[in-house]
Amino acid sequence: MKLIILSWLAGLLGFALLVGGVAMVHVPGACVVAGVGLMAWSRLADRAAAAMKPKPKGA
Template identity: 50%
Template sequence: MNSIGIAAWVAGLLGFALLVTGVVLISLPVGLIVAGVLLLLWAFVADLAAARAARVVQPKE
């Protein structure tokens, strides 16, 4: 993974933590729901990325 990929991963993690923390300051149950939904979305995006990486492009003849 290059430095841009690492920076994007760290920025995403920090943004997730700050968003959930801000919502928890308003309401704990809502904060837990937001955290769960965001983790589900993250898992979906990671699954799409893994599927793209596993796809083998065959050259045209």
């Protein structure tokens, strides 16, 4: 359980540092990186939620 929490925190910190570093160079680029990262994260979360959903026996 601790490993799951640590991996979430490491991912969040890495994403924040990536966006912050890009913002130091080019602010609109940081917005693009943040948007792409959030879309990728939502896709991953959606696939994980779909994998946890039990499948019907008839299908």
